[in-house]
Amino acid sequence: MSLGSLKLNKGAHANFCKRFLFGIPGTFAEADSSRAAIGFYCLGALDLTELLESKTKVTERDGWREWIWEQQVRGNTVSPSSDTNQEYVGGFRPGPFMRMDEPPNLKHSDEPETDEPVVSTSDISTDPPHLIMTYTAILSLAILRDDFARLDRVGVRNLLRATQQDDGSFTATPGQGEADVRMVYTAFAICNMLDDWSAIDVEKAIIFIKSCYTYEGGFGQYAANEATGGPTYCCLASLRVVPKEYASQASLTEEQRQKTIRWLVQNQRSGGGFCGRTEKVADACYSFWCGAALKILDEGALIEERANAHFLYRCQASVGGFGKEPDDRPDPYHTYLSLASLALLRVRGDGFDESWALPRLDPLLNATEETAKWAREHLRSN
Numbered sequence: 001m002s003l004g005s006l007k008l009n010k011g012a013h014a015n016f017c018k019r020f021l022f023g024i025p026g027t028f029a030e031a032d033s034s035r036a037a038i039g040f041y042c043l044g045a046l047d048l049t050e051l052l053e054s055k056t057k058v059t060e061r062d063g064w065r066e067w068i069w070e071q072q073v074r075g076n077t078v079s080p081s082s083d084t085n086q087e088y089v090g091g092f093r094p095g096p097f098m099r100m101d102e103p104p105n106l107k108h109s110d111e112p113e114t115d116e117p118v119v120s121t122s123d124i125s126t127d128p129p130h131l132i133m134t135y136t137a138i139l140s141l142a143i144l145r146d147d148f149a150r151l152d153r154v155g156v157r158n159l160l161r162a163t164q165q166d167d168g169s170f171t172a173t174p175g176q177g178e179a180d181v182r183m184v185y186t187a188f189a190i191c192n193m194l195d196d197w198s199a200i201d202v203e204k205a206i207i208f209i210k211s212c213y214t215y216e217g218g219f220g221q222y223a224a225n226e227a228t229g230g231p232t233y234c235c236l237a238s239l240r241v242v243p244k245e246y247a248s249q250a251s252l253t254e255e256q257r258q259k260t261i262r263w264l265v266q267n268q269r270s271g272g273g274f275c276g277r278t279e280k281v282a283d284a285c286y287s288f289w290c291g292a293a294l295k296i297l298d299e300g301a302l303i304e305e306r307a308n309a310h311f312l313y314r315c316q317a318s319v320g321g322f323g324k325e326p327d328d329r330p331d332p333y334h335t336y337l338s339l340a341s342l343a344l345l346r347v348r349g350d351g352f353d354e355s356w357a358l359p360r361l362d363p364l365l366n367a368t369e370e371t372a373k374w375a376r377e378h379l380r381s382n
């Protein structure tokens with residue numbers, strides 16, 4: 001088959017994602033509870049297509065930044081056994097991220113530079129800070145090149161401390177919600193960006209991650225769960241972002257590693273895409289979760305990158321965006337992850353023209369190398 005005329009339609013993908021930043025369409029009502037994450041996928045797609053500056057105005061970007069900062073909250077945790085010395089927690093809540101029906105709120109812009117974080121003190125018992133939203137808010141702010149002067153680092157550290165469970169896992173919010181490897185990953189990614197692991201028990205968390213390893217070689221969301229691509233990425237990335245002193249505890253045995261590699265490689269289907277579970281159909285998001293997992297294991301050479309790109313080409317919608325499979329409705333999640341996969345599993349030449357060139361991606365933080373560098377440089381605790 002000739003791939004000579006295949007194009008990656010970056011402009012349409014950027015336009016598709018930009019529309020979500022002005023308001024989630026009614027047909028995507030199910031995305032409402034994770035708006036901060038949707039915002040990250042949209043801003044991430046604009047970052048990956050390198051069209052953020054040319055497709056959006058300064059006032060729009062300022063408005064989105066201010067809006068994200070308004071989601072930073074602080075308050076006391078509500079726990080049945082709460083002692084009076086309990087520390088407050090901070091971080092970011094999920095929220096109506098993309099509202100542009102009001103002029104951008106720039107109320108902080110005239111205030112003098114201060115090291116004191118500006119934090120809205122809402123009632124966090126109904127609206128608590130959330131680990132995944134904190135991770136996505138931080139990366140969104142890094143994409144928008146915010147200087148993080150307003151970040152309440154103490155609050156974020158306290159959130160990490162308050163969400164870690166006795167078995168090493170983390171809940172999404174203090175004392176509530178599921179505890180699984182997605183939360184461990186976001187906690188580890190935040191510690192990596194802050195360059196501060198003091199708030200959490202890393203060894204316990206590594207034991208929890210390893211308890212999610214399955215007989216197939218992939219990882220489940222929690223112990224005794226079926227191996228799936230997303231959790232496998234979360235576990236492998238977590239085991240790689242830890243500080244050097246935990247490296248030997250965090251490494252897999254050679255036998256485990258080989259099994260993981262085999263399972264991931266087998267997930268690449270004959271059509272070029274990856275499935276997330278053994279013998280299922282390919283889905284665009286697993287081109288990132290499984291592809292990045294292999295990259296983290298330094299086994300990217302085992303991936304058929306051109307077949308993967310060809311599958312993702314077919315998942316592109318004519319209106320822009322990627323669906324989970326060819327001819328499916330596009331959404332920001334699959335759009336961002338498809339672009340992230342293509343940034344990682346690079347194809348050029350022999351029919352793949354310059355439209356397929358994308359900036360390099362940091363597979364551990366899941367952001368462009370430039371954005372990841374910005375985040376690490378500006379978040380580092382002083």
Ligand SMILES: [Zn+2]
Pocket residue numbers: 283284285286324334
């Ligand atoms: Zn998917």
